[in-house]
Amino acid sequence: MAGDCTTTSRRGGFALALAATILTMAAASAPSLFYPQVAERLGLLPVATTLVFAVYAFTLLAALLCLGSVSDRLGRRPVIATGSLVLAGSLLLFWSAGSLATLLVARALQGAAAGVLVPAMSAMLIDFEPPSRPGSAALWNTIGPMLGLATGALGAAVLLDVTADPSLAVFGVLVAAFAAVAALVWATPEAVARTRVRHGDLRPAFSVPPGVRPMLAAGVPAIVAGWATNGLFLALGAGLVRSELGGTTHTAAGVVISTLAIAGILASRLLQQHSARTISLYATSALALGTALSLGALALHSYPGYVASVAVVGSGFGTAFLGVLRTIMPATQPSQRAAVMAVVYTVAYLAFGVPTIIAGLLVPALTLAGTMMLLGAAIAVLAVVATILRARIPDRTPSRARGEDTKNRRP
Template identity: 30%
Template sequence: MLEDSAPVPHRRAVSPFDAPRTRAGFWLVAAVYTLVMMGSTVPIPLYVLWAPKMGFGPFTTTLVFAVYALGTVVALVLCSPMSDRAGRRPLLTAGLLVTALSTMLFLVAGDVGTLLVARFLSGLGTGVYTATATATLNELSGPLFWVFLATLAPALVAVAITPETVAERHTPRLVVRRPTVPDQRAARSEFLRAATAVFAAFAVCGLFSSLVPAFLREELHVHNYAAVSAEVALLFFTAVATQLTAPQAWLDSRWPTPAFLVAGVAVFETGLWAGSLPVFVVGTVLAGIGIGLAFRRGIGVTQRLADPRRRADLLASYFLAAYTGTIIPTLALGLLDQATNEKAASLLLAVAVVVITVAAVRTAPRQHPTHATR
């Protein structure tokens, strides 16, 4: 069975009486979503510590990250339609529990096998939250690991008191879903171009989440772990800040996103090959702006094209494209690193990102079709 044929429930209209609780729920879910996404980045700077302890090299590092992305994809394929039918809160609660289990495994990880399982579960929890929390927020808008683990307890309370946005709920069924795309040709083309752009953007995220810590240490001679973490975090911080502050004119135009992303990739590759940390940092900021623009613009396109009754479904397809962009290029990067060297592998990835980004924007539609998905 490939698709769940159960009737899709309508959303409960939020009454004026619910308004204060709805506003509180919006910010609670936003806070929990931020917490889960932040937790998914906690292991990134620790790979350089785990590698000598557990005896693995660059390819295993990319494999660990790819396993995280695989967990995200599995959640998007199997779990995303559930929240449209069974309700948002059960899925948000399940995502937190899986994230907590992942964090406990990180605490006791002493070998690559445990690390892979922990990272897969981390991706699974992230995938559940990625589509479900995004849909929830849209509807409501109308040492280290111990700290993170402790914050998940109040997060469960926050989800428990958040208003449910699915009125008619059905028993959830685990089914393998085909990616949902809009029915109308123009809408489908626009969605696929947005998905292609975010694929390229997340390929850059995959590079920073897997091999950039090693680049900084071995090619740019940055041996301070806090500085390595700060450089990786700079990309994601810039992307988030861009999503919050980007001018509407940049989002309406199809050129700022590829311009920043391509410029960022070109500049940080130049910094890597020239051995210049300042140039690499400038490229990181430019790439972060491009990633933020690609992600926010793509979310806007997806929300506009989605059938309101299947919003999480289309969002899952969008995020599926995004996280596929971290699996395939990141694994390819690890294999290329084994065959050549880190700089050559990153250059090939950079060229691929530029080609995909330019291809996605050259034929971008100028119209804004209405939603209709299948």
């Protein structure tokens, strides 16, 4: 009976971690559909709207680097409970915001909470991975965030169109859901022994081994192209669909963002068994081609063409990060992986946030369509460069990786 209870508790822990991961990313994308409405109500300039979006990425990155490993010391349950309550509070603040300052504080708190929650929930998925399904934690750690992005965007869009009080429907449900996560997590087993958190544990570590640097340098353009694309879609996609593509409903904008995420999920599943080189070359090629097609659809003001091109872009975004990690991780020692991932995530979230601020500065001079054309062209060129750089790097085989690791350990 005790064994059955343990198994049931582990299954509950896995399910809760997955649900919380999806909810966290849904909470990240859902506010994007409200940006045009909030900007109009508060009279915000385009740069202000993109700053509200970007502050989420920057505070998430800071929390991820400084507090990302804190659940390894304090335990999963207190970290997830605290992070969930802070995130619920940030959504309440966003919901009731009456000024730009309040919006910035709300999104900053949300980013900080997500930066603590994401690694804790990812670790919890690994802690409670079913022994009968090895590898399922890695799969859901890849698919869960994209599923959350799609669910949040499309769900918020539909509710904006069909409910009299969409803010209550979206933010009320999310606040209640995170409050429930904060309570339910205490019913799961604790997989981590609590230890003291030292000041040095909160200091970000940036280090890339010499043998990994050429591979990471070749992958940086792919990371930047993929994450910049995602950031621009979330920050400006709703306004673009409405002003340039004839979208008359919020659902039209939600379809674009969810298509990006769903295409990424499908591409990751279909290509996961292929080599790192194949995944990377597909990703960068799809980003370049899809972005070029999206610029053509934008020039023609074709919403169907734009959605089709976004599916191509999304398949590239969903596999670009996977390809880079599959390229560099076999060459990275276990003791070096956290530091390398800190560098990777720093590049990713800078690419996620900085281009949106640039876009906000450019919109008054170039219009929204002109800004997306310019930045889209830059992303397409970057993706082509990424394709060329990755094509020059052969795949590491397991035997080669082990041989080099052994060689590196010799005195």
